[in-house]
Amino acid sequence: MSQDIKEKISLYGLTLSEISAIVKEEGLPNFAAKQITEWLYKKDIDSIDEMTNLSLKSREQLKQKYIIGLTPSMKVMESIDGTKKYLFKTGTNNFIEAAYLPETDRATLCVSTQAGCKMGCLFCMTGKQGFQANLTTNEILNQLRSISEFRNVSNLVYMGMGEPFDNIDNVLSSLEIITSEWGYAWSPKRVTVSSIGIIPAMQTFLEKSNCHLAISLHNPFDDERRQMMPIQNVYPIQKVITEIKKADLGRQQRVSFEYIMFDGINDTDRHIKEMVKLLGGLKCRVNLIRFHAIPGTPLNGTPDARIIEFRNALTAKGVFTTVRASRGQDIQAACGLLSTKEMVKK
Amino acid sequence: MNTWNDLKYVETVVIDNINLAQDAFILRFKRNFSFKAGQVVGLGVKTDIEPRLYSIASGENDEYIEILYTEKLDGKLTPMLSILRKGDKILVTNPFGTFTEYSDSPVCISTGTGIAPFISMIKSGKGTNPTFIHGIRTPEYFYFEDILREKLKDNYTQCCSGLNSPKFFNGRVTKYLTENPVNPSKKYYLCGVAEMVVEVRDILISKGIPYGNIISEIYF
Ligand SMILES: Cc1cc2nc3c(=O)[nH]c(=O)nc-3n(C[C@H](O)[C@H](O)[C@H](O)COP(=O)(O)OP(=O)(O)OC[C@H]3O[C@@H](n4cnc5c(N)ncnc54)[C@H](O)[C@@H]3O)c2cc1C
Ligand code: SF4
Numbered sequence: 001m002s003q004d005i006k007e008k009i010s011l012y013g014l015t016l017s018e019i020s021a022i023v024k025e026e027g028l029p030n031f032a033a034k035q036i037t038e039w040l041y042k043k044d045i046d047s048i049d050e051m052t053n054l055s056l057k058s059r060e061q062l063k064q065k066y067i068i069g070l071t072p073s074m075k076v077m078e079s080i081d082g083t084k085k086y087l088f089k090t091g092t093n094n095f096i097e098a099a100y101l102p103e104t105d106r107a108t109l110c111v112s113t114q115a116g117c118k119m120g121c122l123f124c125m126t127g128k129q130g131f132q133a134n135l136t137t138n139e140i141l142n143q144l145r146s147i148s149e150f151r152n153v154s155n156l157v158y159m160g161m162g163e164p165f166d167n168i169d170n171v172l173s174s175l176e177i178i179t180s181e182w183g184y185a186w187s188p189k190r191v192t193v194s195s196i197g198i199i200p201a202m203q204t205f206l207e208k209s210n211c212h213l214a215i216s217l218h219n220p221f222d223d224e225r226r227q228m229m230p231i232q233n234v235y236p237i238q239k240v241i242t243e244i245k246k247a248d249l250g251r252q253q254r255v256s257f258e259y260i261m262f263d264g265i266n267d268t269d270r271h272i273k274e275m276v277k278l279l280g281g282l283k284c285r286v287n288l289i290r291f292h293a294i295p296g297t298p299l300n301g302t303p304d305a306r307i308i309e310f311r312n313a314l315t316a317k318g319v320f321t322t323v324r325a326s327r328g329q330d331i332q333a334a335c336g337l338l339s340t341k342e343m344v345k346k
Numbered sequence: 347m348n349t350w351n352d353l354k355y356v357e358t359v360v361i362d363n364i365n366l367a368q369d370a371f372i373l374r375f376k377r378n379f380s381f382k383a384g385q386v387v388g389l390g391v392k393t394d395i396e397p398r399l400y401s402i403a404s405g406e407n408d409e410y411i412e413i414l415y416t417e418k419l420d421g422k423l424t425p426m427l428s429i430l431r432k433g434d435k436i437l438v439t440n441p442f443g444t445f446t447e448y449s450d451s452p453v454c455i456s457t458g459t460g461i462a463p464f465i466s467m468i469k470s471g472k473g474t475n476p477t478f479i480h481g482i483r484t485p486e487y488f489y490f491e492d493i494l495r496e497k498l499k500d501n502y503t504q505c506c507s508g509l510n511s512p513k514f515f516n517g518r519v520t521k522y523l524t525e526n527p528v529n530p531s532k533k534y535y536l537c538g539v540a541e542m543v544v545e546v547r548d549i550l551i552s553k554g555i556p557y558g559n560i561i562s563e564i565y566f
Pocket of ligand 1: 133134234386398399400401402414415416417418420421422423424425459460462563564565566
């Protein structure tokens, strides 16, 4: 990338109000802001030259300071089950991954929000690489825009590398672009943001967004969750759930709980009982997830038969529970396996 | 976002802001709440910047509250904290957090300002017979070393990665733990940035410490 390009500002990833501010600053007519967002988010252009309803002079003027700012993926890996893992370079020298999961009736893209993560969960590969940087709104959305299946993606999940609520401003801007009429105009029902439950940012999210929320629960007991997820010391899951119960959720907004199943650790009858107690009174769904063992972690996955029993027991007690299909394990694209640690070291 | 609206907080008065090392300070302010050693508070100088969290570094029975912090030049809050003077006002949330229960003979490991909850524990007389391992880059960051030497004697290990000297272990905390035995019957308490916590946790687990005996607080 030339020095010239580096210093220019990316238009892709800016919200309507940010583009309006640029339009004003550049002395372009007010309506140019809507025209630009249309080119960016509806007509999928790759260069400012393609914005043909702006005058040539305006385009030349924009090109002095701005670029569209799309970044192609550096590498794609494909699993035997059709899952694809895309590697992107971000910032100065950081690497992130996005996973594309096609199914018969839908196609989900799992995007990253940070290069690395600060939360240090015991069972997670991303956590093991430490934190490198927050992704910009451009870098979050580029994972969607710059894959060949872009227009096939039906659902977006913020469950890749990083903790979305530790980068709440950029995550909210990306959601605004995805769901606004002037942006991609997706229904918020197609988007799920997953978090370990950083309460202040979660409250902001619930206030400002109608997208679905998924909380990484993994253990209903305070002392046991603390051993696996340091966040429990600061924002305990019990408090997270109390706050969700208090929130005024949008009519269509769904809350779900992710629960990775660890053999003998969080899959006992005691855990079922406590889950029922904890989630009682909350309209929600629990997603059970198979654990894919990671190096240096003293945890094993629960056998499939027990996962089914666990699901049935929770459902019988009124907690709607499903088992998430495991995808892309052979290319380390499955839940908790995304990591660019080797590249961070280089 | 304006998180302050959702929080219980008070305005209180700065008693002192002591410059310990180049970018490290102790902020001392009037206390109007009780707390448990290991808890954190949210701090701010005005409500348009969301509160940042800080471990309390003073003892449960001290007259005032102390926070140990380093100034991040490109940060939002700490450059404002570093210019506070006696009599200035700050916003402080109620204390919260549960990094507060210490076993007998705990092994406490931290880097940099991650020492704060442990110093509060020691000043509060909690955690019988603790061992403390502190890692820093240069010796001026061995915060509270006088108290630690006096109270912990040989149970206090200083690891310095940026200066070789016979006075302390030369190298990072991770090197110290790799080269020295650990005790699987003890509980380990880690506090600091994620990189340190995950690396130390992996080393301890690889040396036979059950993960349930490792409790961590991360300064995210
Ligand atoms: C439980 C807990 C306890 C803590 N206890 C202490 C303590 O006792 N002492 C202490 O000193 N600190 C502590 N912290 C850290 C503290 O909360 C603040 O994060 C820290 O003081 C920096 O605040 P700041 O506003 O100056 O910097 P911020 O503005 O928050 O920035 C922090 C750093 O992140 C970088 N950064 C900011 N935004 C971005 C971005 N978008 N992308 C990439 N990088 C970015 C900045 O460059 C800066 O270096 C604790 C944190 C937690 C969670
Ligand atoms: S599980 Fe999520 S929050 Fe925890 S370390 Fe991994 S990426 Fe971070």
